Amino acid sequence: MNIFHICSILPSLFVFVTGGKLPEPEVKIEVIHKPFMCYRKSKYGDMLLVHYDGFLESNGTRFHSSRNEGDKNPVWFTLGIKEVLKGWDKGLKDMCTGERRKLTVPPSLAYGKEGKGKIPPSSTLVFDIELMDIQNGPRSHESFRDMDLNDDWKLSRQEVTEYLKKEFEKHGYSPNDTHHEVMVDDIFKNEDEDKDGFISAREFTYQHDEL
Numbered sequence: 769m770n771i772f773h774i775c776s777i778l779p780s781l782f783v784f785v786t787g788g789k790l791p792e793p794e795v796k797i798e799v800i801h802k803p804f805m806c807y808r809k810s811k812y813g814d815m816l817l818v819h820y821d822g823f824l825e826s827n828g829t830r831f832h833s834s835r836n837e838g839d840k841n842p843v844w845f846t847l848g849i850k851e852v853l854k855g856w857d858k859g860l861k862d863m864c865t866g867e868r869r870k871l872t873v874p875p876s877l878a879y880g881k882e883g884k885g886k887i888p889p890s891s892t893l894v895f896d897i898e899l900m901d902i903q904n905g906p907r908s909h910e911s912f913r914d915m916d917l918n919d920d921w922k923l924s925r926q927e928v929t930e931y932l933k934k935e936f937e938k939h940g941y942s943p944n945d946t947h948h949e950v951m952v953d954d955i956f957k958n959e960d961e962d963k964d965g966f967i968s969a970r971e972f973t974y975q976h977d978e979l
């Protein structure tokens with residue numbers, strides 16, 4: 769292939785790969801320790817138990833340590849539902865129990881231009897994170913994403929109704945609007961904890977009754 773071919777192909781490849789947009793900022797992932805045996809890898813919707821230290825990249829100041837501050841317990845969170853920094857959601861996938869990673873997180877995937885508390889504006893952060901345990905999330909990330917038709921990270925009554933209809937059809941029942949209405953009322957009574965008329969990803973993930 770000569771140079772002219774390469775030049776004409778490259779731009780179209782670029783558009784294909786990035787969908788025509790600028791590439792999203794990425795988290796830099798370095799594996800510090802990988803256990804010899806890996807029984808299970810983290811995925812979206814899993815609950816992860818981690819110990820971590822967080823540092824400002826600019827001068828190495830540690831702004832938080834679960835190992836040394838507070839009750840010194842590791843922390844639980846659900847991966848992939850924006851419960852934690854975007855950089856964590858992106859950087860802690862496919863991780864083994866016992867694995868330790870260093871994440872370098874650009875500001876846009878951390879506290880952004882504003883910063884927060886001890887974090888100055890536009891800070892790149894460095895985390896040293898050890899995965900202590902993985903548990904099944906009470907509800908899967910996948911089903912939330914399926915139900916959230918307009919990708920706004922919350923479920924409206926209409927989205928839940930659509931979901932019920934589909935589930936009923938899948939199992940061979942004819943749709944019954946009155947019945948669905950009653951079910952949706954019930955679901956929102958149980959799930960919409962803060963009564964704002966939507967079921968957020970967080971409310972969805974932490975409830976125990978099944979939809």
Ligand SMILES: *[C@@H]1O[C@H](CO)[C@@H](O)[C@H](O)[C@H]1NC(C)=O
Nearest residue numbers: 824826827828829886887888
């Ligand atoms: C590091 O930077 C932060 C934020 O700019 C500042 O508060 C802190 O005093 C600095 N620490 C050192 C050791 O320079």
Ligand SMILES: *[C@@H]1O[C@H](CO)[C@@H](O)[C@H](O)[C@H]1NC(C)=O
Nearest residue numbers: 942943944945946947948950
């Ligand atoms: C639809 O559901 C309502 C409420 O559950 C029920 O009373 C009614 O008989 C159902 N209608 C049909 C056609 O199945």
Ligand SMILES: [Ca+2]
Nearest residue numbers: 916920922923
């Ligand atoms: Ca939605």
